[in-house]
Amino acid sequence: MTGMDAILNGGLQGYLVVALLLFAIGLATVLLRRTLLMQFMGVELMLNAANVALLAFARFRGGDAQATVFYLFIIAVAACEAAIGLALVIGLYRHRGTTDSDRAAGLKQ
Amino acid sequence: MFITFAFVTLLGALGMLLQKNVIVAGLCMVATFFGVAGLFLLLANPVAAALQIIVYSGAIMVLVLFVIMMLNSHEEEAAQTARPVQRWVSVALVAALAFGAVKLVLTSAGLKALAVSGEPMPGAMTLQKVGTTLFAEHLLGFEVAGILLLAAMVGAVALTKRNL
Incomplete structure (x- = not known):
């Protein structure tokens, strides 16, 4: 089964x-949307794309369990990234009152 | 079946990209995650499909929607400066990347050989196989992932708490 x-x-x-x-x-999504939360969701989408490719290769190489273990590690890292990323967005909102990445371009208050 | 789940996945993702309301975009993302879980099922991997639904559609999206509602930022704020050039450059870049990569996948001889040799369906992944591999060969990685999750938890609390 190849091609179209x-x-x-x-x-x-x-x-x-x-x-x-x-x-x-x-x-x-990361490049075009300005809201940090949307950009964050775009990153999650890219992580998911990597997972789909990983598990597709695993199935076509005979269903190795290693790939599922690495998938487990990837979602553990994704969960950490979600927790820290959202905490940073909340911190930014407290300081600047915005979740727009353009309005948070400078380091100075 | 495959084409259905692929459509759910890609339409959810497109809806997320184009949706103005952030909450609706988050719900589109849940549709994408369900589509991806369906793709995992078709890849003979029900373990990954269950994990996808529990961790992504369950935990991570609840966290994201919770933060969206807490910050009350349902709509995207008006742009400070319009950046038409940068936007068009990024659209062109993404389109070129997607087109080039898809063309590469469709013409690759190695992938074609792998697709033919891997055609027979392997037995479905079981939790037992995953658990045995995880604890027999990747015990250190498992412990490191646990410590990483703990560190992220402490870090998230430290970042959001006003005065520790």
């Missing part, structure tokens, strides 16, 4: 194309 057939019916290339498009949309 793989994209429509779930061959390896189909999963990789979905992962790539998901990554591109996440990157576009």
Whole structure:
């Protein structure tokens, strides 16, 4: 199952194309939206795209359990990133009263 | 089946990118996570699908929506300075990256060989297999992940508390 057939019916290339498009949309969110919370969600989207690619490769290499273990580590790091990132957004909001990344471009108060 | 979940995933992500209201964007993101969980199911990996729903759709999105509602920043603030050039450059960059990468995937001979050789469906991933691999081969990594989560928890409390 290769080429267009793989994209429509779930061959390896189909999963990789979905992962790539998901990554591109996440990157576009980070670049185009100004709200820090939206940019944060874009980062989560990119992490998810990486997970899709990882588990797709794992399935087409015979269903190795190592990939699922690494997926576990990735979501542990993603959870840490979520907690710290949101704490930083709350801290910024307390100091400046905004969640707009353009308004938080300078280090000076 | 695959095309359905792929559509749910990508439409949710697009909805998130284009949605003005941050809360609705967050709910679109939940749809994306469910779509990704469905893709994991089709990849014979129900363990990852369950983890995806519990951790992402459950924990992380609740955290994000909680912060959105707490900060009362439902709408994007008006732009301080319009930056049309930067926006168009970033759109062009992302489009070029996506197009190039998709073209690379579709023409790669190595991926084609892997797709053909990996065609037979492997047995579904079980929690037992994951647990055995995790504790037999990655015990140190598991402990480090635990310490990292603890450090993140303490850090989040320290960052948000007004006066410790």
